Amino acid sequence: MKIVFLLHNAYAIGGTVRSTLNLAGAMAARHEVEIVSVFRSEERPLLGVNRKVRLVPLVDERDDAPTYDGGNPLMARPSTVVPPAEVLAHRYTELTDERLRDFLNGTDADVVVATRPALVVFLARHGSRRYLRVGQEHLSYDNHVPDVRTAQNEALRHLDAFVTVSAQDAADHRDHLPGLRTRITDIPNAAPRPKAERSDVQAPLVVAAGRLMPVKRYDLLIEAFARVVAVRPEWRLRIYGQGPERAALRAAVDAHRLNDHVFLMGAHPTMETEWAKASVAAVSSDWESFGMTILEAMHAGVPVVATDCPHGPGEIITDGSDGLLVPPGDADAFAAGLLKLIEDTDQRRLMGEAARETVQRFAPRRIADQYERLFGELREARTSTTTKVTRRVRRALATLLPQGSRPGPEEAPPAAPPLADDRPRALRPKGGCTTDSTGGVRITVNAAGVSGKDLTLVLRHRHGDDETRVPLERPDDPKSPWTANLSHHRLTLAEGRWDLYVERAEDGTRRRLKAGLVEQRGLLSARPVPGKAFAWWIPYATKDGYLALRTFHRPAHAEATALRTDDDSLSVEGTLHGAVLGEGALLLGVSRDGRPHDFETPATPTGERTFRARITTLPRPTDADKPLWDLFLRPSEAAAPVRVGRITDDIVDRKPTAKHPSTTLTTPTGRSVQAHYFFTITNDVAISAP
Template sequence: MHISFLIHNAYGIGGTIRTTYNLASTLAEQHDVEIVSVFRHRDEPMLAPGGKVRLRHLVDLRKDSPEYAGELPGYAVPASVFPAAEGRYQQYSALTDERIARHLRGLDCDVVVGTRPGLNVHIAQQARRGPVRVGQEHLTLGTHSGPLKLALRTHYPRLDAVTTVTEADARTYRKLMRLPGVRIEAVPNGVPAPALEPADGTGKWVIAAGRLAPAKRYDVLIRSFAKVAAERPDWRLRIYGAGAERAKLRALIDKLGLYNHVFLMGPANPLDPEWVKGSVAACTSSLESFGMTIVEAMRCGLPVVSTDCPHGPGEIITDGTDGLLVPVGKPDAIAAGLLKLIDDDELRRRMGREALKNAARFDPAHIAERYEALFTDLTGRGALRGSLHRTRGSLLSSAFKTRDASRAAFRRVRAA
């Protein structure tokens, strides 16, 4: 198959970019795969796709590039196709409308995959007839605004399939969106095995990673760790990531006197070398669409103490086997979960081994197989639909010829 992914900006760094590269690179071992980035803002991508994946862009935002598009007239005109209710809509314009439309009209492929709601809308409206149209949901339906849900309900019926990253979100789509004829499938994100030996459970570090954003509730994690440090002062917490909450979290660490126990490490890429230095991972989010960092930690042999927030963690962690699920926003419960693993070396190591084994189901090879099966089924249906349309057209053509011949004979009889 020829498979084409359409992504916001493949030259940055983020969960959608990583999982798209993982999936595309694995599919490219058997298929012809390209990633088309709407925007390009740097010479080389932060994350490199596999060698067989082609990468190209539609709008060049590099000011030193001869193709720089930031001063073209259409760049300053608001978009009319990309939905205004999408969080990134201010980056889209009449120029992106036109270039995405031109790309989709001329796209010669078997499957075209959108990777965010606004791009899925573009595909639904503008992709030419023929390719299977798949829209990926990397967040959750519940996090979208009412106007955006209305836009999706209006345009998504033209898609062939919508994929979500959790079963819970797939159920929500089936229940609330009313998309007759559109296949709704839950396919989780793929996370490759690290090229390192897994953690051995001896390092006295708890590791957390992700954007320093309110939904991650690192403030709760820091308050939890104050209780951990009081009982086990030999353990430390490292938090990897960047974001708007950094100054606030730094102030909280100082206020609680945890400057020798809690460290804001900044972003790290790749994270695998940092995970394996730890023995326990923590996730204290109030909301997750999936939980990439949970899987990353488990693939490095770390049991995870995670809040049982909607959608992601409960579908990844088997509570009491490869990690612990605790209530959202409860520092005492989070501290108790961390201390349970910190204080029991055998339990921690056993759960780490189980985490390593159970997380293998998220290997990109398994995820690519599921997408391949979906694409194969949909392209087969498309061929069947095409055959039915051709058969119907042939039957109609024969019927029209018979009708016209009968009318001609009737006119000859009347003339005689």
């Protein structure tokens, strides 16, 4: 069969995009599959598309592309098909109407699947009986505004089938549409097995992920986590995602004084690496159409605490076996569920193992099989010999007739001419990395992108001429990756950012290393190597997709383990690396305006290498618009000051995710000033008094 999926924007990140790409990739193993993306916003899809799946963009929104459609006068006229109440209706125009209509009129597909209400309505109005017309519901019946629900319900009678992702939602549709002859059924989303390592459920970290919308109830999760921190202050919560609730959630974090415990991480393109860091996953929604994040966490072996809301969680999780279900809207119950797993490592591990078994029900091949059966039953019910002949004739004619204004698929670049036997293949290295409990980094380079007998990993400092060379180990199996181990015991790297290259000895060709999976889980349990200068390495993918290292190298370092904002003070707790605490330890605030505005306060040792300090006053205001002080620890009277920062984990740039509220401090003259902590671009701690 030829199967076409209509998608709003295959180049974006979102649950519908991810689930559609998963299903399309699975079905491409046995069928011809095409994804038609109404909009193209990027050069390449951010989530990647299976190489067997053909991608056809209709309207190009990239203003720097030669195929940019923004100047087309039809883009200024609203769609006459898409319901105005549809949340993305403003994106649809007469140009999208024209391109979609032309595509649906000309396609030789056997099945066309529409993945959102706007496209369901369009498929119902302009689709053809030449192919099966199937709609998908990625939300639920009760979660559309009335006008959109009415428009979609009316469209369903023109389709062959309508597929929801939960059994309860399919039942709700049938209950509300009793006279509808269109087949309504449910097939869950597919969850492919991740390539990243699984969690060891050891790190004191809870992870949640999803769009920052009111229905996700991250406000309730933050409230519940405040109760958790009161009992287990070493635990942290990371919330991944973007959305309109970000400012309100930031305010909630401030209100609960959880700035050192709850972090809004933004969107992440490879959540599988982030689930692997978690020990508990959290889903606090008032409703979930399905629950893809539940499946992703389960794949990583992470037990999920979820609200038992309509419709997805209860159809996935068996309470007490592979996760926990708690009542929706109850912060106390959610906190109790989190604490039940936080307090019991063995239970986390056992539930995580059970979750990995549960998620096999949602393997892409199994979900693809269900769709194949549905399509087969629908075809059997309506396909006749005449229509089979008609389709064959139409396909033959399609090769002869001009395509008109209908955009075609992206064409692959012409194949390079064959090379002579003695000429090495082009070097296009791509690889990933893992980290271990010693803070070391293992680099892997895929065999498919390299050639030669002798390859070297070259690390080049981004702001200097320093280079470090590490041999890449050739694998015994030619299909296995080349590897290099970067160890703190054998390698010293200056502080900064290092770009990674692969160099071939035969001809000296050097190419920058493209990033695959960057797995940082090991850093959450790693510790700096004792008896040496402080060193820490964090691998990461650059914005343009290359593998790099952020390195820290200092004679000594004071790691800020806690930064607290109280009503009349700022407090810091920390651990000293590479130096010894002694008599006369001080916390120093070094003014960026000069020495007269520095301040100091006693640093009280709380252990052999740990300390605590409290700031209640600041020097008189300077002439600067925003007075700033960088924090240092003087370990003893005779010791040199040591920078205070937060470095020893997996966060490359802390500024975007770590925000601290202001509090009122006083000056020696009794004047009140507002002051707050912030992180510098080097992940060091500073104070601002704007």
